[in-house]
Amino acid sequence: MLSQTVVSVSVGGLLLLCIPLNGWAGSIDSNDTTDLLLGGVGVLLGHELGHLVLSQTKDIEFDGVAIVYSQSVLTPQEKLRVASAGFQVQWLLSELAFKQLQKPSTGRSRDFAAGAILGHLAITAAYLTFLKDDAYGDVTAMAEATGHSRNKIVKFLAVPAVLDAWRLWGDPPPWVPHVSRGAKGWGIAWAWNW
Structure with a gap:
């Protein structure tokens, strides 16, 4: 059974992806909408698969599709890595999508890439707002693992998202993509070296 949190993020993210924001490829039609949705769903699946793949290397309990950190015996470092794995994957996928958007081609691949970036922004927006205080959420697990407040965690997560929204x-200015990639790279390195 899907948890209420996963359903909320999925529905909210999909609704955000339906907004007709398609300045990167001309007028919107049914193919554009499908490709936007596929890109967004792809990043959502990537986010969840990041958690799943990394958690398979540890003794982690699941409640449906949700990871139950409190019932797992993890060191703080392991907990941080598993909790941040979804963001790590979505950051990598968003950079691949931005690379695709820089290509001179038009059409479906650009719409798919734009949908992936919108998915990344929607997931981050959910964690910055209504999922920030979720007892079983990624932000709470990262805060518990590091001893930092949830507010501090979400402030860091907001930096690449705000810069990526500006990029999209x-x-x-030319420095924005570099700072966004640097923040993402720093976040990944921090999770693995903390």
Whole structure:
């Protein structure tokens, strides 16, 4: 059975992806919407698979599709790695999507890439708002593992998301992609070296 949190994120993210924001590829039609949704769902699946793959290397309990950190015997380092694995994967996928958007091609691959970036932004927005205080959520697990507050964790998660929104919808200065990639790289390195 799917947990209420996973259903909320999935439905909320999919609704966000239906907003007709398609400035990267011209007018929106049914193919564009399908590709946007596929890109967004792909990043959501990538996020969850990141947790699943890493958790398979540890003795971690599951409640449906949700990881139950409190019933697992993990060191703080292991807990941080598993809890942040979804963000690590979505950050890597978002950078691959931005690379695709930089190519001169148009059409479906660009819409799929834009959908992937929108999915990354929707997932992050969910964790910055209504999932921030979820007792079984990624932010809570990262906060418990590190001793940092949930507010501090979400502030860091917001940095690459805000910069990526600027990259997608605006005309940012050349330093913005570098800072976004640097923040993502620092976050991944921190999770593995903390």
